[in-house]
Amino acid sequence: MPAVQETVEQVRAIDVDQYKYGFSTDIEMELAPKGLSEDIVRYISARKNEPAWMLEWRLDAYRRWLTMREPDWARVDYPQIDFQDMYYYAAPKSNAAPKSLDEIDPAILETYKKLGIPLREQEILAGVAPENRIAVDAVFDSVSVVTTFKEELKKSGVIFSSISEALHEHPELVRKYIGSVVPTTDNYYATLNAAVFSDGSFVYIPPGVRCPMELSTYFRINEQKTGQFERTLIIADKGSYVSYLEGCTAPMRDENQLHAAVVELIAHDDAEIKYSTVQNWYPGDSQGKGGIYNFVTKRGDCRGARSKISWTQVETGSAITWKYPSCILRGDDSQGEFYSIAVSNGAQQVDSGTKMIHLGKNTRSRIISKGISAGRSQNTYRGLVSAHRRATNAKNFTNCDSLLIGNACGAHTVPYIESKTASAVFEHEATTSKVSEDQMFYCMQRGLTQEEAIALIVNGFVKDVLQQLPMEFMVEAQKLIAISLEGSVG
Amino acid sequence: MSLLEIKNLTAKLAEEDKQILNGLNLTVEKGQVAAIMGPNGSGKSTLSYVLAGREDYEVTNGEALLDGENILELSPDERAAKGLFLAFQYPIEIPGVGQMTFLKAALNAQRRKNGLDDMPTPEFMKLVNGRAKELGISQDMLRRSVNVGFSGGEKKRNEILQMALLQPKLAILDETDSGLDIDALKIVADGVNAMRSPDRGFVVITHYQRLLDYIKPDVVHVLSAGRIIKTGGPELALELEAKGYADIVGKAA
Numbered sequence: 018m019p020a021v022q023e024t025v026e027q028v029r030a031i032d033v034d035q036y037k038y039g040f041s042t043d044i045e046m047e048l049a050p051k052g053l054s055e056d057i058v059r060y061i062s063a064r065k066n067e068p069a070w071m072l073e074w075r076l077d078a079y080r081r082w083l084t085m086r087e088p089d090w091a092r093v094d095y096p097q098i099d100f101q102d103m104y105y106y107a108a109p110k111s112n113a114a115p116k117s118l119d120e121i122d123p124a125i126l127e128t129y130k131k132l133g134i135p136l137r138e139q140e141i142l143a144g145v146a147p148e149n150r151i152a153v154d155a156v157f158d159s160v161s162v163v164t165t166f167k168e169e170l171k172k173s174g175v176i177f178s179s180i181s182e183a184l185h186e187h188p189e190l191v192r193k194y195i196g197s198v199v200p201t202t203d204n205y206y207a208t209l210n211a212a213v214f215s216d217g218s219f220v221y222i223p224p225g226v227r228c229p230m231e232l233s234t235y236f237r238i239n240e241q242k243t244g245q246f247e248r249t250l251i252i253a254d255k256g257s258y259v260s261y262l263e264g265c266t267a268p269m270r271d272e273n274q275l276h277a278a279v280v281e282l283i284a285h286d287d288a289e290i291k292y293s294t295v296q297n298w299y300p301g302d303s304q305g306k307g308g309i310y311n312f313v314t315k316r317g318d319c320r321g322a323r324s325k326i327s328w329t330q331v332e333t334g335s336a337i338t339w340k341y342p343s344c345i346l347r348g349d350d351s352q353g354e355f356y357s358i359a360v361s362n363g364a365q366q367v368d369s370g371t372k373m374i375h376l377g378k379n380t381r382s383r384i385i386s387k388g389i390s391a392g393r394s395q396n397t398y399r400g401l402v403s404a405h406r407r408a409t410n411a412k413n414f415t416n417c418d419s420l421l422i423g424n425a426c427g428a429h430t431v432p433y434i435e436s437k438t439a440s441a442v443f444e445h446e447a448t449t450s451k452v453s454e455d456q457m458f459y460c461m462q463r464g465l466t467q468e469e470a471i472a473l474i475v476n477g478f479v480k481d482v483l484q485q486l487p488m489e490f491m492v493e494a495q496k497l498i499a500i501s502l503e504g505s506v507g
Numbered sequence: 508m509s510l511l512e513i514k515n516l517t518a519k520l521a522e523e524d525k526q527i528l529n530g531l532n533l534t535v536e537k538g539q540v541a542a543i544m545g546p547n548g549s550g551k552s553t554l555s556y557v558l559a560g561r562e563d564y565e566v567t568n569g570e571a572l573l574d575g576e577n578i579l580e581l582s583p584d585e586r587a588a589k590g591l592f593l594a595f596q597y598p599i600e601i602p603g604v605g606q607m608t609f610l611k612a613a614l615n616a617q618r619r620k621n622g623l624d625d626m627p628t629p630e631f632m633k634l635v636n637g638r639a640k641e642l643g644i645s646q647d648m649l650r651r652s653v654n655v656g657f658s659g660g661e662k663k664r665n666e667i668l669q670m671a672l673l674q675p676k677l678a679i680l681d682e683t684d685s686g687l688d689i690d691a692l693k694i695v696a697d698g699v700n701a702m703r704s705p706d707r708g709f710v711v712i713t714h715y716q717r718l719l720d721y722i723k724p725d726v727v728h729v730l731s732a733g734r735i736i737k738t739g740g741p742e743l744a745l746e747l748e749a750k751g752y753a754d755i756v757g758k759a760a
Contacts (some may be wrong), residue, residue: 067661186745208608459599461583462559462592466621469584473612475653477603 040444042127049106055079058212061106065181065215068188078201078211084449085205091368092397092429093337095310097276105213114328117425148270154218154234156247164218166230175228175259176221180248183219183365189490190206190221197316198281198345206277206339209312210246214279218246223256231487233262234275244275251281253288255321260291262490263404272335273301278313286348293486294342297332300501303392305364308336315342319351327354327366328371329485333501336365341399343372346380346408353382356485358494360475360501361394361426370400370431375411377439384415385481390426391502397429404441411441419449420478422471423501472499508735510708511535511677516569516740517555517733527734530569534580535677538705539686542719542744543712546732546752550719551712552596554730555681559593560586590676594666594669599739609633609653614672638671642698649696660691667698678702679710684718696721731756 058079062072064111087098087227145250152166170177174456183191201211201458218234236247263280276298282290292315301308311334317326328342344353355371373382383501390396396419419428430447450476460470476483476495483491518528527550535541541738544553557564558571558573561709570577578586601609615625626634642664654662663683671679680699684692686696699709699722711722719727727744729737729752737743737755747755 164738195525211739453599456601458559458561458583459595459601460613462587462595462611463609463673464584464587465612466582466584468618469616471603473609474601477601480603 018139025462032256037045037153041052041286045109047106047108048104050270051104052101053105053213056103056411058225061213061215064106064108067184070192071184072202074196078208079213081202082157082205082208082212086315087205087207091399092395092431093339093366093368094394095273095337095366096268097125097489098211098273101361103275105246106215108215150430152230152232154179154216154232156216156236156245158236164199170229173226173229174223175226176219176240176482177232178219179217180214180217181274187219187221190252191219191250192282194250194283195248196281198283198316199279199314204314206312207279210248210279210314213244213253214248217278218251219249220251220259220261221272222253222259224257224285226254226257228257228259229305231260231262233264235264236278243246244277245277246276246298247281248433250279251292253285253290253324255285256287257285257482258289260487261293262487263292263294264297273308273310275310275312276335278315280313280315280342282315282326284319284321284324284348284351286316287323289319289325289327291327291448292317293490294328294330294332294340295332295486295490295495295497296330296332296338298367299336300334300363301336303363307337308365309334311335311338311340313340315340316345317343317353318414319348319353319377321351322377323350324348327485329354329356329482330358330369331482331486331497332357332367333497335367336367336491338367340367340369340373343374343401344382345374345376346382346411347376348380349377352380354485355382355384356482357386358389358479358482358498359387359396359398360389360391360498361396362384362390362392362501363502364392364395366395367395367400368397370398372401372431373403374401374414375404375406375408375413379410380408381412382414384413384417385482386415387482388417388419388428388430389422389475389478389498389502390419390428391422393425395427395429397431399431399433400417401433401435402433402443402445403433404438404443406437409438409440409444411438413443415443415445415447417445417447419447419451421451421476462469468499475499475502509534509572510537510574511710512572513558514570514572516557516571517567518553518564519567521563521565525562526567526732528557530551530630531730531734533728533735534742535708535710537708538703539710539725540703540722542724542727543710543730543735544714544727544744544747545715546756549730550733552681553733555679555710555712556594558586559583559591571611582657584616585620585662587673588617592670592673592675592678594663594670594678594680596681596683596685598654598657598666600625600632600655600664604653606651606653607635610669610672614668633701635668635672637669641701642668642671643694644668658709660688661688663687663691663695665699667695673704674702674756676706677710679712680716681712683711684713684715692718692732694720716744719744729755 058075099248154164164178199207222228258319284290298309319326326344332338346353353373359367359369360366388396388398402413417430434443456474457470513533516528516531519526549632566579571579724741728735
């Protein structure tokens with residue numbers, strides 16, 4: 018597999034501890050006043066020219082948030098976050114309302130180009146077969162700067178835009194679905210997000226339509242002391258299909274930055290949503306200084322019969338990861354899947370997993386989780402599989418494997434299984450293993466360097482999950498895993 | 508210049524004090540097949556691990572020259588790229604890593620260290636398929652993960668396949684005959700014999716004479732308590748088979 022070779026070259030090309038996406042872009046930004054208050058919520062809503070109901074929705078959430086307490090049950094440890102010491106809105110000044118790519122600040126285009134995400138359609142089109150095209154929504158700090166291939170998607174009735182834009186062009190759809198999967202009351206960070214979310218992507222696939230290309234959002238945090246609170250809403254109407262990718266990076270900064278996103282997916286009868294994430298937020302340095310706090314709520318609602326939602330995630334970045342992409346299996350015969358690779362190195366902390374909530378009859382779910390811990394990191398899988406009384410014949414298969422590299426890291430598995438129906442069949446398998454010295458020696462005796470050997474062994478360990486990723490992301494993910502594990506031995 | 512020259516080598520397990528190799532001297536010439544025989548615990552496997560650079564062992568004295576260069580300071584992968592190959596007594600399983608992926612990664616890693624470009628995939632495929640066929644390795648085996656679910660014989664044949672691909676200068680076979688039935692032994696021996704050449708040397712470590720019926724050694728060394736205590740021709744192996752080690756070991760002590 019040539020990807021292994023590429024992985025290895027990539028590793029060789031860069032120094033230990035070097036985060037490839039750590040540069041920052043120097044452009045003029047418009048910032049809201051620092052701190053959080055009702056005025057800030059109003060400010061954000063006003064900047065986006067939102068309808069009155071949206072502002073009310075936000076304010077309700079904000080007032081509720083004031084009464085909530087930060088959750089402390091996750092196996093992560095960090096100093097108290099000062100919510101008043103951060104900016105809740107940061108937008109490139111020049112980006113008042115760009116009508117086309119020509120009006121976007123060239124510095125932003127350059128940033129995305131450097132990240133390997135070309136935004137100019139003609140650049141994307143060069144040498145790419147139509148079926149391999151990817152439409153991108155690029156979110157820079159608090160705002161979406163551009164969405165590509167919108168016109169082409171429109172021909173098949175697909176709506177793909179920033180959520181701000183959707184609020185103006187399709188308010189009825191947004192109003193109908195927003196908060197219907199993750200209510201504003203859901204949890205501390207989701208409630209905060211509801212109050213201050215600034216942008217994100219909106220996707221609607223009409224009945225019977227198979228989305229003609231992959232959709233993706235690329236999130237970039239650039240500004241200092243800024244939180245990113247985006248909200249993504251994807252609706253797959255009856256019998257439709259969409260595959261969606263999400264990527265994220267941030268500059269290297271000494272401070273911790275908060276990313277508290279909400280993703281809601283809705284699949285109607287016979288619809289399928291495949292949601293893939295390659296998360297590569299800045300993880301902090303090897304001593305644990307800086308990095309992103311990634312506190313994210315992602316949930317899919319298999320609302321219709323025979324619907325299917327599949328989450329695939331490759332998590333390599335962030336100082337702290339706290340996220341549980343989940344499926345509510347409401348429709349009869351609906352299916353949920355969760356495929357995860359979580360890599361932690363240095364001083365990273367990961368508490369991640371999924372919830373599969375079986376409500377409908379004959380619902381099925383599948384969980385494959387691969388955790389890799391290196392350095393001094395702690396990596397926890399936390400998952401819930403539950404079956405409601407009426408969820409007869411619910412089936413789940415869970416497989417959680419942990420791989421340890423070195424002696425200073427930890428892997429933890431915390432599964433919760435609750436069944437209220439006797440006809441449910443839940444299977445759980447878990448293993449914990451170490452990259453053995455025998456394996457390392459064997460590979461090295463055949464000519465592989467220590468880092469090549471680790472990359473090879475780990476890529477073998479995560480193969481089942483990598484295969485779930487769309488082709489272009491699979492190679493990317495392999496490289497990322499190898500880079501994340503640099504300096505993990507020796 | 509000799510292919511391999513080991514001078515006064517002493518080594519121990521890194522975590523223990525007991526010396527396992529005690530001033531070992533050994534020379535292997537180009538084109539030679541040298542058999543090393545000896546009782547359990549005499550240091551046969553330790554010798555192969557120390558030469559290949561396993562971390563658990565600490566060299567406390569002496570040197571080992573491959574083509575005149577002391578290799579004991581090199582990392583295992585550097586030694587491999589210099590042409591040292593170890594066929595493992597117990598080949599290691601690597602779940603999820605396909606055989607082809609592994610073989611290609613190893614071959615190209617060595618090529619790059621030697622200043623060569625990666626081998627183009629079609630050429631690589633042709634090469635592997637050719638060698639595999641000679642060794643009776645099925646396409647199905649090539650599609651599986653490295654050594655996972657292989658029988659003892661399959662694992663050993665797989666080691667020989669790797670050797671045939673990597674074309675080492677010096678191949679050390681550590682008890683390659685253990686766990687093999689007679690048919691598998693013949694296949695493995697044929698694979699080794701096919702690779703004998705005037706430029707290449709072999710160190711064949713074994714307990715039993717049986718393997719040496721199929722891989723004819725040029726010279727036989729007897730290892731005991733971490734030193735070579737006797738050297739002779741192929742007839743020495745037959746003598747050991749008949750009389751056991753006690754006699755020779757007793758005389759040397």
